[in-house]
Each structure stands twice: as structure tokens, then as C-alpha cells.
Amino acid sequence: MTGSRRLPLLLLPAGIFVLAVYVWPTLLLLRNAFNEVGPTGAMVEAWSLKTATETFADGFTIELTLNSLQLSLSATAIALALSYPLSLFLFRTDSRFRGLLAVIAILPMLISGVVRVFGWLAILGDRGLVNTLLQSLGLISAPIKLVFNWTGVTIGLAESIMPYMILALLAGFGQLDRTLEEASRSLGASPLRTFWRVTLPLSLPAIVLAAGLGFVLSMSAYITPKLLGGGRVFVLATEIFEQATTNTNWPVAAVLAIYTLGLLLLLLVVSNLLARGLKR
Amino acid sequence: MPTRRLILQTGLATIAMPAVLRAQSLSGQITLMSYAGIFQDNYTKAVVEPFMAANPGVKVNYAPGGTSAQMVGSVRAQKADPQIDVVIMDVTTSSIGNLEGLFEKLTPAEFPVLEELAPEARAAGGEFGPAVTFDHLVLVYDTQNLKPAITKLADLWRPDLKGQIALSAPPNIQGLALTAMVEKMEGGDHRKSIDAAMKKLKELAPSINTFEPNPDGYSLILNGVVKVATGWNARSQLYGDQSGGKIGTLLPPEGSVFQINTINLTAGSKNRAAAAAFVKHALSQPAQKAFTERMFYAPTNAKAQIDAKALARTAAAPESRANMIPVDWNDILKVRDQWNNRWRREVISAAR
Numbered sequence: 001m002t003g004s005r006r007l008p009l010l011l012l013p014a015g016i017f018v019l020a021v022y023v024w025p026t027l028l029l030l031r032n033a034f035n036e037v038g039p040t041g042a043m044v045e046a047w048s049l050k051t052a053t054e055t056f057a058d059g060f061t062i063e064l065t066l067n068s069l070q071l072s073l074s075a076t077a078i079a080l081a082l083s084y085p086l087s088l089f090l091f092r093t094d095s096r097f098r099g100l101l102a103v104i105a106i107l108p109m110l111i112s113g114v115v116r117v118f119g120w121l122a123i124l125g126d127r128g129l130v131n132t133l134l135q136s137l138g139l140i141s142a143p144i145k146l147v148f149n150w151t152g153v154t155i156g157l158a159e160s161i162m163p164y165m166i167l168a169l170l171a172g173f174g175q176l177d178r179t180l181e182e183a184s185r186s187l188g189a190s191p192l193r194t195f196w197r198v199t200l201p202l203s204l205p206a207i208v209l210a211a212g213l214g215f216v217l218s219m220s221a222y223i224t225p226k227l228l229g230g231g232r233v234f235v236l237a238t239e240i241f242e243q244a245t246t247n248t249n250w251p252v253a254a255v256l257a258i259y260t261l262g263l264l265l266l267l268l269v270v271s272n273l274l275a276r277g278l279k280r
Numbered sequence: 281m282p283t284r285r286l287i288l289q290t291g292l293a294t295i296a297m298p299a300v301l302r303a304q305s306l307s308g309q310i311t312l313m314s315y316a317g318i319f320q321d322n323y324t325k326a327v328v329e330p331f332m333a334a335n336p337g338v339k340v341n342y343a344p345g346g347t348s349a350q351m352v353g354s355v356r357a358q359k360a361d362p363q364i365d366v367v368i369m370d371v372t373t374s375s376i377g378n379l380e381g382l383f384e385k386l387t388p389a390e391f392p393v394l395e396e397l398a399p400e401a402r403a404a405g406g407e408f409g410p411a412v413t414f415d416h417l418v419l420v421y422d423t424q425n426l427k428p429a430i431t432k433l434a435d436l437w438r439p440d441l442k443g444q445i446a447l448s449a450p451p452n453i454q455g456l457a458l459t460a461m462v463e464k465m466e467g468g469d470h471r472k473s474i475d476a477a478m479k480k481l482k483e484l485a486p487s488i489n490t491f492e493p494n495p496d497g498y499s500l501i502l503n504g505v506v507k508v509a510t511g512w513n514a515r516s517q518l519y520g521d522q523s524g525g526k527i528g529t530l531l532p533p534e535g536s537v538f539q540i541n542t543i544n545l546t547a548g549s550k551n552r553a554a555a556a557a558f559v560k561h562a563l564s565q566p567a568q569k570a571f572t573e574r575m576f577y578a579p580t581n582a583k584a585q586i587d588a589k590a591l592a593r594t595a596a597a598p599e600s601r602a603n604m605i606p607v608d609w610n611d612i613l614k615v616r617d618q619w620n621n622r623w624r625r626e627v628i629s630a631a632r
Binding site: 126250 | 347350379443448451452489490491492494504505610613614616617628
């Protein structure tokens with residue numbers, strides 16, 4: 001057996017691991033999607049499409065999907081608007097603290113999602129930092145509702161996906177050739193025009209990659225909508241959890257989980273195709 | 281020549297031998313799954329540790345199982361190879377487990393302690409694990425910062441409480457219980473319709489700070505996030521004591537709803553003898569007395585002699601019993617999804 005033929009063997013340990021911890025549980029999930037739940041809440045083993053049919057016939061599933069898409073879009077747009085200039089700065093800076101600054105930018109990844117969310121509650125709550133500051137400046141007389149609603153969830157989610165998007169942008173900026181920007185400037189283009197006509201188009205594949213990643217992470221986010229939503233924010237991830245752990249309705253939870261997985265795969269494929277098209 | 285006394289002694293010894301052997305043979309480990317936090321701390325001290333002291337060969341591992349639905353989910357996932365021997369959980373989920381064959385039927389022949397239980401405790405589990413604690417829904421409030429204090433359920437609609445209320449919406453059972461209470465307050469009957477409750481709760485929606493208190497309503501009051509929350513009597517009483525009186529507990533005069541925890545013996549338990557012994561112990565008079573006096577859950581063993589002061593703070597107090605709305609949780613289970621949807625579309629949407 002030649003060396004190159006043996007190469008796939010290197011995939012074996014990871015392959016076995018993925019089979020055991022991902023493929024097998026996903027198949028079990030799929031199996032559950034065919035079960036039914038009786039009127040008393042007890043699960044009945046079956047091979048039926050009744051649960052799936054009823055779930056998709058329920059208008060609430062469409063509402064959940066639209067809510068998830070809308071929330072992911074808003075959070076990704078905010079995170080991108082904040083991450084792009086930051087990543088560009090980190091990519092371009094010659095500062096000797098560049099490494100340290102990059103670590104600081106992705107530091108939130110090292111903190112538990114739950115802790116981060118409780119941090120946001122302390123900042124955005126009625127008696128939090130923002131409301132206290134605005135009230136002490138006399139700008140508002142009563143606290144503005146910044147948590148336990150869509151606003152809080154969007155802010156928290158945007159912050160939680162930023163580190164991932166920064167890493168994706170930094171990785172994608174490899175194609176950004178500084179000499180092209182210098183050529184643009186030497187031909188008389190203003191810095192703004194150079195950015196608009198040269199830098200931005202060249203960094204589009206990185207933007208698409210980062211946005212795709214941010215969108216997918218937002219779609220599957222559970223902790224932030226659950227804890228910052230105050231029971232008012234209904235998205236696919238929270239509904240899956242609710243059905244599985246409060247209603248004991250595993251079949252509906254399984255149907256929604258498989259559906260969300262399909263949506264995410266579709267989004268990843270579209271995002272990758274778009275990024276490839278832009279690279280060409 | 282065998283004397284009469286010797287024959288009598290031999291006879292008695294023969295009769296008693298199986299029980300003696302059974303008591304002596306109790307050994308190994310069992311896993312008890314139930315709620316985490318203060319329930320775990322107090323149940324361990326009041327019930328688990330005395331059981332282990334009386335049965336030195338048995339170790340009880342307390343596994344905190346999250347919500348009742350999560351617990352029944354754990355037992356369901358381990359149906360082929362049970363790792364949990366005894367589960368204490370809400371009756372709405374244990375009844376699902378009973379229907380799915382996850383738990384054993386208990387007979388008075390093997391569990392004579394069943395005969396000591398209050399009739400409603402036996403009825404809660406049917407032929408399966410009976411009620412082990414009773415509790416009821418209360419309003420929890422900040423005694424220091426809420427002036428005047430709330431005195432009735434209708435006070436939730438007070439204008440000064442706008443943005444100051446945390447309540448657990450359905451499918452959480454607190455939300456389901458509240459629906460029945462508001463329906464009764466409005467002169468209706470939840471068994472017929474919840475229209476009046478929905479209309480009234482929709483008016484309350486703008487006052488709600490969160491429909492999903494995390495970690496719970498008691499903590500949000502202690503942290504000053506809200507001034508009123510829905511809660512369970514036993515926990516509220518204990519938090520009230522622990523917080524030096526900051527947490528107040530109100531049993532609404534308009535009525536409340538019982539919450540029932542049942543104790544369930546897992547079918548296929550690997551150490552059934554020890555698990556069954558634990559169930560008997562948990563339902564026994566001393567264990568029921570110890571836990572009630574420690575955490576204010578009402579006892580289900582009618583013969584347990586509870587300290588009068590402790591009993592007055594439980595769901596078993598005459599004042600509490602008189603105020604209870606008859607709710608059959610098995611019936612509620614059938615309309616839970618429907619109520620849940622109405623809350624989302626009529627109440628929560630009005631609060632956005």
C-alpha cells in the first residue's frame with residue numbers, strides 16, 4: 001500500500017468519533033421524528049408522518065422559522081458592521097500589540113455563554129449600566145426596556161457571534177493585496193473610493209464566509225434567546241428545547257430539530273457557493 | 281424434648297426470617313433523581329441521610345435531574361438499561377412515565393405504608409408511585425420595597441406594579457395553575473373555558489417584566505429585578521426565612537392550586553430491594569415529618585405528626601386547603617398545548 005493510499009487512514013479516529021457522537025444520535029433523532037404523542041402526553045412508538053405533518057401544518061412553525069431568520073439576519077448584520085472594521089484594523093496594523101489585540105477581540109469565546117448573558121443582564125437591565133447612565137444624564141426619566149425582549153436578544157447574539165466572525169474575516173483577508181490599494185491611491189483615488197472600489201470587493205469572499213458562519217451560529221443559538229428573551233422571543237432553538245424538556249414531546253422536538261438541521265445545511269451550501277463565486 | 285416455648289420461638293423466627301434477611305441483605309447503591317438546589321440540600325438532610333444511617337449497607341446517590349420533564353426524559357432514554365432507581369417528580373410528568381411503563385405499580389401488600397397516606401396522595405399516582413409532597417402556587421413579593429404589600433391575586437393588576445412582575449408562562453405548570461386561578465377570580469371555571477382568564481391576563485401582559493424568570497422568581501426579587509413573582513409555597517417559605525423576611529409569601533384569597541410530587545420506583549431497577557426500601561422510608565411518618573418541618577412541603581402521610589407551626593405554613597393548613605381550586609392535572613395535560621398556544625397568541629404577544 002503506498003503512502004498516499006494510506007493517507008485516508010488518518011481520518012479513521014475522527015471518523016469513528018463523529019459516527020459515535022454525531023451520526024448515531026442524529027439517526028436516533030430521526031427515528032424519534034416518526035413517533036407520536038398521545039393525548040395524555042405519553043410517547044407512542046410508531047413509523048408515522050403524523051407528527052411531522054401536524055408540525056408543519058401549524059402556522060406557529062412558520063412563525064418560528066421567520067423569527068429565527070429575522071433574528072439571525074439582524075444579529076449577523078450588527079456583528080458584521082462591528083467586526084469588519086475591527087478585523088481590517090487587526091489585519092493591517094503594524095503594532096507590536098497586534099497579537100494581544102487579536103486575543104482580546106476573540107476573548108469572549110473563552111467565557112461561558114451563560115456568564116456572558118448574565119453580564120448583558122447587568123448592563124442592559126432596568127437598573128443596569130446603560131439605563132443608570134442615561135437616567136443620571138437626564139436623557140430618560142424611566143428605564144428603557146433593553147432586555148427580556150427582541151432588542152436584548154439581538155444585542156446579546158450579535159456580541160456572541162462577533163469573535164467567530166472576526167476569526168473568519170481575518171482568515172479570509174488573505175486575498176487582500178495591499179499593492180492594489182496602493183495602486184488605486186497612486187492613480188488619484190481618495191481613501192474612501194479606494195475602500196469602496198478595491199478593498200471592499202476584494203474582501204467580499206471573507207464577508208460572505210463570516211456572515212454565513214454568523215448566521216448559522218445565530219440560527220442555532222439557544223442560550224441567548226432563552227435567557228435574554230424573557231419568554232417573549234420564540235425561535236426554533238428555544239421551541240425544540242421547550243418541546244423536549246418541558247412538554248416531554250420528543251417527536252415534535254425531533255421533527256423541528258431535523259428541520260432546523262436541514263435549514264442550516266442549506267444555508268451553509270448557499271453561503272459556500274456564494275463565497276466561491278466571489279473568489280472567481 | 282422440644283418445649284412449647286422453643287416451638288413458639290422457632291415458629292416466630294421462621295416467620296420473621298424473610299424480613300430479617302431482607303433487612304440484612306440491603307446493600308449496594310441506588311440513584312435517586314429529583315430537583316436540584318434547596319430541594320436537594322434539604323431532602324438529603326431530612327430523608328436521604330437518615331435512610332443511609334438506618335441502612336448502612338446502602339448508598340443513595342442523589343442525581344439532580346433538572347425539571348420533571350427532563351427527569352422523565354432521562355428515565356425514558358435509559359429504559360433499556362435503567363441507571364436511576366427512584367424518581368421524585370411532578371405528577372404531570374410521572375403520569376406520562378406510568379403510561380409508558382417506565383415505573384412500577386406499588387401494592388399495599390409490599391408497601392403497607394400506602395395505607396397511611398391521605399386518599400388524595402394515593403389517588404395522585406393511581407396504582408403507581410403515590411404523592412410524596414404537596415405544595416401550592418403562591419405569589420411571592422418583596423416585603424421591603426413593595427408598599428403596600430399585595431394581599432390578593434387581583435393586586436397584580438395594580439398600576440404601580442407595571443414592569444415589576446415575573447411570572448412563568450405555560451407550558452411551565454406555574455403558568456397553567458395561574459390560568460385556572462385567574463379564571464376562577466373572574467368567576468369562571470377552567471374546566472369549561474379559559475376565555476375570561478385570557479382576557480384578564482392580556483390586560484396584565486404589559487406589566488410583566490419576564491415570562492421566563494431565570495434562574496427563578498425568588499432570585500429576581502432578591503436581586504431587585506422585580507417586586508412580585510409566581511412561586512411555590514415551600515420554596516418561598518424557606519427563601520423567606522433565609523432572606524431574613526425580604527421574601528413574602530401570599531396565598532391568594534381568590535384560590536390556589538395544588539402541586540403534587542410523586543415518588544416513583546423505576547421499572548427494572550438494578551437494586552430493587554434497596555430502592556423499594558427507600559420509597560417506603562420516604563413515605564414513612566418520620567421522613568414526612570422531618571421534610572415538612574424542614575422545608576414546608578405538606579406531608580402526604582396522614583399519620584405523620586407535624587409540628588403545628590410548620591404545618592400552618594404548608595399546603596396542608598386548613599386555610600390553604602379551603603382555598604384550593606380542584607384541578608385534575610391529568611385533564612390539564614390534555615389541554616396544555618391549547619392553553620400554551622393561547623398564552624403565546626393572546627397574552628405574550630400583547631406584551632411585546
